[in-house]
Amino acid sequence: MTTTRRPGTDHYEAIYRQFRWHVPALFNIAQVCCTRWARSRAEAPAILHEHEDGRQSALTYGELQARANRLSHLLERLGVAPGDRVAVVMPQRVETAIAHMAIYQMGAVAMPLSMLFGPEALEYRLADSEAKVAIADESSIANLLAARAGAPALQCVVAVGAAQGQGDIDWEAALARESSVYSARLTHADDPAVLIYTSGTTGPPKGALIPHRALIGNLPGFVASQNWFGFEPFASQAPSGEQATPGEAAEMPAAAGAGGQVFWSPADWAWTGGLMDALLPTLYFGRPIVAYQGRFDAEKAFGLMERYRVTHTFLFPTALKAMMKAVPNPREHYQLHLQAIMSAGEAVGDAVFAYGEEKLGVTINEMFGQTEINYVVGNCARLWPARPGSMGRPYPGHRVAVIDDEGRECPPGTPGDVAVHRCDIHGDPDPVFFLGYWRNETATRAKFTGDPDNSWCRTGDTAVMDEDGYLWYQGRSDDVFKSAGYRIGPSEIENCLVKHPAVANAAVVPKPDPQRGALVKAYVVLAPGHVGDERLVQELQHHVRGRLAPYEYPKEIEFIDALPMTTTGKVQRRVLRQREEERARQSRTGAEV
Structure with a gap:
């Protein structure tokens, strides 16, 4: 049977319920x-x-x-x-x-x-x-x-x-x-x-x-x-x-x-x-x-x-x-x-x-x-x-x-x-x-x-699945972290950063912090023609803070030439997270000395 579909109409439920496997x-x-x-x-x-x-x-x-x-x-x-x-x-x-x-x-x-x-x-x-x-x-x-x-x-x-x-x-x-x-x-x-x-x-x-x-x-x-x-x-x-x-x-x-x-x-x-x-x-x-x-x-x-x-x-x-x-x-x-x-x-x-x-x-x-x-x-x-x-x-x-x-x-x-x-x-x-x-x-x-x-x-x-069955991605289970008791999913913050014209790509990871457990840190790849200085850091922080929850804006931003990626095009947040953990260990060791 052939039918005509209008863009924007919702035929999901009928198709999903009627579908049967034949293997x-x-x-x-x-x-x-x-x-x-x-x-x-x-x-x-x-x-x-x-x-x-x-x-x-x-x-x-x-x-x-x-x-x-x-x-x-x-x-x-x-x-x-x-x-x-x-x-x-x-x-x-x-x-x-x-x-x-x-x-x-x-x-x-x-x-x-x-x-x-x-x-x-x-x-x-x-x-x-x-x-x-x-x-x-x-x-x-x-x-x-x-x-x-x-x-x-x-x-x-x-x-x-x-x-x-x-x-x-x-x-x-x-x-x-x-x-x-x-x-x-x-x-x-x-x-x-x-x-x-x-x-x-x-x-x-x-x-x-x-x-x-x-x-x-x-x-x-x-x-x-x-x-x-x-x-x-x-x-x-x-x-x-x-x-x-x-x-x-x-x-x-x-x-x-x-x-x-x-x-x-x-x-x-x-x-x-x-x-x-x-x-x-x-x-x-x-x-x-x-x-x-x-x-x-x-x-x-x-x-x-x-x-x-x-x-x-x-x-x-x-x-x-x-x-x-x-x-x-x-x-x-x-x-x-x-x-x-x-x-x-x-x-x-x-x-x-x-x-x-x-x-x-x-x-x-x-x-x-x-x-x-x-x-x-x-x-x-x-x-x-x-x-x-x-x-x-x-x-x-x-x-x-x-x-x-x-x-x-x-x-x-x-x-x-x-x-x-x-x-x-x-x-x-x-x-x-x-x-x-x-x-x-x-x-x-x-x-x-x-x-x-x-x-x-x-x-x-x-x-998260909403009432209509749509799923909303929060991140890899091991990428989600807590900061001051708040559950942080990196993808929403990264998406917000990319909306800024100076940002080509971004990755958000936790930075160990003794008071909050972790701080929200963003690694940012700049778009051509932009300079990563303190002024831009403040501008990006304000950009996120004005659009997301106050606890989600990155407390620290580091500019990087390229994000670590898998060969399939996924950001390796794990590599950046481990970098932050190693820096925290070195900082503690230095303080003890």
Whole structure:
């Protein structure tokens, strides 16, 4: 059934209540993201690649499948069996997409690793996962080879691009010797597909093992956050996995690519944000995705979106803040075709939200999720009204609540831990869940509250749910702190600071204080053309004090060239907090002397 929607109308409740999961017993990511399109529309573009030096290339679905088939044969020849881990250490490039399709269709497990990882980070993950093969290009080959000695299970390094000649096997020559025809293995929906290591706040990184079915679990959120991506004319319900049965083309509206939808995101395909929120769901709907191989730059981002007529994107709040400061009025300089913007990783805040609506002409759909349970909360401006500053509502198929330390649901307006139930509101298992942490049952059990079959999965993020089911982000549970008895969530203060024209970005952390327990301290990155002096400190303090509660304004402000960030674009407040704690220890030691 096709219906017409008016912007601003609220159809959330009907969609959320009517949605039902349909997860087939047999399901494979490569089959639904590539094979079916290679059979039905082989000449359709899949990957549109551009290097920062200006080189461009394109890969059709037929070419993507043929090259994936060759790589699957090669990996089998190298001894990779179903369930074995294969490391993919490359940026956004066609070979990265080929590698993922090849690994999935043979039943092995892809382990994407960031090209930014140094030798120690690579060594830990390669050794812990016991990866058999690693595929690397010029961005990572040196660090990978330096880490190899500490990963005895690693039998072969396949070198790609300019790295050819530095590994054990060269990509081009090896694939040329293999057949372009391959019989894919049948995989169950619960079989493992991806192993992604998360960077926790304490202890070594944990490997989250993601099954093939998790892609189905991601689809409602992806479609909604991208204003019904993949559906034309406008459909009345979100997708399920029912149409994605192996061996059959998904019978979804406009699945053949009508409507000219093109996706791009700077999110690294080595992370959940780039892989599960961009690459795989775009290919699932048979659309082209732009792969930009280069460093993020605000003006280059606008140029890229103009050049490829990008209609849908995922941009981190940090990227949007940089774009907002660098190009205040983008539509005066660029011809944009944006239909949807999803943002996640940090709170968007109403300053960036307003920039989207007023300067980009798009209501930014904030989304919330994590590697273990991705795409569970968010907005869809086309179907229900977004509220500036809110994370959104639970996406169809996900039962989400704010719970207390004992696992009880908190009343509206009460802060607590955002949690996702193993079953949806109909009692059906939610396919979005990870299988567990790699060889770490203790950590897996600690993630859940309640009985195994009736449990909540805690995210470790604090939020408030209002009477209408909208969630309001307060910060990571370990980022929230108390000052003079007041509970302080950093995101609201950071958002307020960014509204000032002199502030490009900000992070708020507690500074130890013997009287108040902690002071509110802000680290501020200045926008171009501004000087961080005492006058500006006072101006920023007054700016916050006049807009938020008196106890929330930063008692101390330190200007910094760049905030410590994760490779996924999240501010590492933990690093700044530890810096303040170390300074306090040194101060106490000096006073004692």
